[in-house]
Amino acid sequence: xxxxxxxxxxxxxxxxxxxxxxxxxxxxxxxxxxxxxxxxxxxxxxxxxxxxxxxxxxxxxxxxxxxxxxxxxxxxxxxxxxxxxxxxxxxxxxxxxxxxxxxxxxxxxxxxxxxxxxxxxxxxxxxxxxxxxxxxxxxxxxxxxxxxxxxxxxxxxxxxxxxxxxxxxxxxxxxxxxxxxxxxxxxxxxxxxxxxxxxxxxxxxxxxxxxxxxxxxxxxxxxxxxxxxxx
Amino acid sequence: xxxxxxxxxxxxxxxxxxxxxxxxxxxxxxxxxxxxxxxxxxxxxxxxxxxxxxxxxxxxxxxxxxxxxxxxxxxxxxxxxxxxxxxxxxxxxxxxxxxxxxxxxxxxxxxxxxxxxxxxxxxxxxxxxxxxxxxxxxxxxxxxxxxxxxxxxxxxxxxxxxxxxxxxxxxxxxxxxxxxxxxxxxxxxxxxxxxxxxxxxxxxxxxxxxxxxxxxxxxxxxxxxxxxxxxxxxxxxxxxxxxxxxxxxxxxxxxxxxxxxxxx
Numbered sequence: 001x002x003x004x005x006x007x008x009x010x011x012x013x014x015x016x017x018x019x020x021x022x023x024x025x026x027x028x029x030x031x032x033x034x035x036x037x038x039x040x041x042x043x044x045x046x047x048x049x050x051x052x053x054x055x056x057x058x059x060x061x062x063x064x065x066x067x068x069x070x071x072x073x074x075x076x077x078x079x080x081x082x083x084x085x086x087x088x089x090x091x092x093x094x095x096x097x098x099x100x101x102x103x104x105x106x107x108x109x110x111x112x113x114x115x116x117x118x119x120x121x122x123x124x125x126x127x128x129x130x131x132x133x134x135x136x137x138x139x140x141x142x143x144x145x146x147x148x149x150x151x152x153x154x155x156x157x158x159x160x161x162x163x164x165x166x167x168x169x170x171x172x173x174x175x176x177x178x179x180x181x182x183x184x185x186x187x188x189x190x191x192x193x194x195x196x197x198x199x200x201x202x203x204x205x206x207x208x209x210x211x212x213x214x215x216x217x218x219x220x221x222x223x224x225x226x227x228x229x230x231x
Numbered sequence: 232x233x234x235x236x237x238x239x240x241x242x243x244x245x246x247x248x249x250x251x252x253x254x255x256x257x258x259x260x261x262x263x264x265x266x267x268x269x270x271x272x273x274x275x276x277x278x279x280x281x282x283x284x285x286x287x288x289x290x291x292x293x294x295x296x297x298x299x300x301x302x303x304x305x306x307x308x309x310x311x312x313x314x315x316x317x318x319x320x321x322x323x324x325x326x327x328x329x330x331x332x333x334x335x336x337x338x339x340x341x342x343x344x345x346x347x348x349x350x351x352x353x354x355x356x357x358x359x360x361x362x363x364x365x366x367x368x369x370x371x372x373x374x375x376x377x378x379x380x381x382x383x384x385x386x387x388x389x390x391x392x393x394x395x396x397x398x399x400x401x402x403x404x405x406x407x408x409x410x411x412x413x414x415x416x417x418x419x420x421x422x423x424x425x426x427x428x429x430x431x432x433x434x435x436x437x438x439x440x441x442x443x444x445x446x447x448x449x450x451x452x453x454x455x456x457x458x459x460x461x462x463x464x465x466x467x468x469x470x471x472x473x474x475x476x477x478x479x480x481x482x483x484x485x486x487x488x489x490x491x492x493x494x495x
Contacts (some may be wrong), residue, residue: 062440063404063442064401064447064484065401065443065444065447066405066439066440066443066444066447067405067406067407067408067419067443068405068407068408068410069411069419070408070419070422070436070439070443071439072421072425073426073436074436074440077426077432077433077436079266108403122433126272144357151422164299168299168300168301168302171301171303172297172301172303173410174303174410174414175411182301182307195311195312195315196311196312196315196316199304199307199308199311200312201313202306203304203305203308205303206299206300206301207295207296207299207300210298210299210300210478211299213293214295214298214299
């Protein structure tokens, strides 16, 4: 091994940057889709909707019990088949690895976010529901204006911590040969043979982003520590 | 549906043997990785809470580094980068380790140290959740720093965090699948290989999924068993202390119940 040469990483930066943008885009989409869908899943469980509530519970438990890599493989295989059936002619619709990644991460993270929100819903003081009833709010208004804002606020540090984990997990799209930050580094490393520099540089990039984000979450947690709900 | 698993493979085994061998590697990685993670995690977690600034800073640095780099990147650092930055002879010796051990050991170290950072945070949270009176009572009895930790703080803190350690146990067995990226033929890798050899993707992934589900159930039940077994008689629920210390809602959110509780 000759001496380390980090100028190679500087030359490679535009490519790494585009990889990082993909990682961030995947994180953002999975966050939005996951949180919206996760809230719906949590509400379905919260209202104990017959049959669907149980199915959702099973789905969440399944997603949380098997490795994300296996979930990626599953979706890569299943989504084209499901789309084919939805399209009517039953022939699998190839959608490519990029779409697979976005769909998988959205649906996978929904399971994790829903669990956070479900517990948050359980923690809301009964008096809040009674007060809404006394004010004759409809169920929809009760949840939209009173309950969910409180749940989201008190759960926000945990939701954000989960999002940092999500950002790190996006590196697993490597198994689909996508060009996220890690994928970009590994493709360059194969071309220029500088895998030590490449992997060290992206490790530092991941470290910097995740740890800056963790600091923000920690200060947020401190700020809202007392303002949260109590029983 | 699973009949294909009993068919002969090209190398004279049956496909189910591939799966079982994958399961063996997954279990070995998770089991031995866990003990590394637990040992290092408890030490680092204690380090986060001691008075000595230098020790606390070092422990914090450890947690920051190992928790904020994706586990897959850490896997590559141990597997590809470490042999290159060590002295040449040592690096070459590492590269000479025959497969599958050449993949197994980096994966073991990687998962152990990664999970240790997460356990350390749980240990720290457990220690901080203990009422201050415990430390004060220990020092009133004339106990020094070490005996206080050894006999008063750590035994209570570890009991307190057993429920949240359950999710770390589930985390480490799920993360073993990341080792397939450095060529270890664990469960997920074997499922993919069977799918490629037989085109029975549904069967191959389905079998792996069922095995993972069974492992999750075992991990969950096992931890619940340990929780009950080590509970101090007469204290009721082991996490009563935490319940008093933290506001209810925040506490419930921090100790998210694991998915398997839902299945039960």
